[in-house]
């Protein structure tokens with residue numbers, strides 16, 4: 001079972017208590033009524049969908065109920081760090097960040113415990 | 114007017130008549146209680162605590178009890194306050210004069226009392242939390258999951274828990290606990 005550290009509960013909790021909530025650090029344009037349809041589409045619909053390191057919002061919906069931010073490797077499904085909503089992108093711990101993302105069945109499925 | 118025979122509306126507990134357990138786990142429906150879902154900002158916690166007569170805890174996974182009331186930390190600005198019988202919680206919160214949101218959820222929830230040496234094992238049949246006394250000591254509480262439903266779990270003693278569950282999910286929760294109790298006794 002995957003354990004996720006909730007920055008509000010201050011402990012590792014089962015993935016069953018959490019829900020994914022999309023890409024993090026997307027700022028709502030302050031002049032939203034003035035921007036073009038293309039700019040609005042870019043803000044509202046388009047996501048980077050990076051392979052590997054991504055910054056995401058997660059919600060501890062069956063725990064404290066809070067949204068928070070997480071850096072996660074989408075290949076290994078490893079959470080590199082989590083931090084409270086509203087904080088800027090946090091530096092990554094040494095060990096997780098240097099992990100190679102090797103594209104083999106063993107690397108992707110074998111780690112997805 | 115014809116006598117409908119319905120002059121008296123009798124309240125029935127969602128778990129009335131349920132029984133289960135094993136040689137190591139006792140399962141009981143908790144008596145009716147008053148409950149509020151309370152939301153407030155940090156600066157209003159002190160006023161609400163004194164009005165409710167119980168200190169709203171501010172540390173994760175902790176609770177406080179006193180004067181027949183228990184306050185359970187659910188989130189950084191959210192508590193579940195439980196009073197035995199008819200405790201006047203809504204009025205007490207209102208009397209605080211502090212900005213808050215209180216919703217009476219007395220009849221949204223019901224509770225199952227789980228006790229005995231196999232209590233933690235029975236709950237762990239459907240709950241992923243570490244219920245060792247080190248990680249989840251007496252007085253610890255948490256919103257979490259139990260099988261397919263959300264619960265709020267409070268440890269009331271070394272071998273005793275109160276499981277708060279939404280009333281429409283309570284027969285599922287009780288059934289899964291009964292299964293867990295059987296497994297815990299093996």
Ligand SMILES: [Zn+2]
Nearest residue numbers: 006009060064
């Ligand atoms: Zn949390």
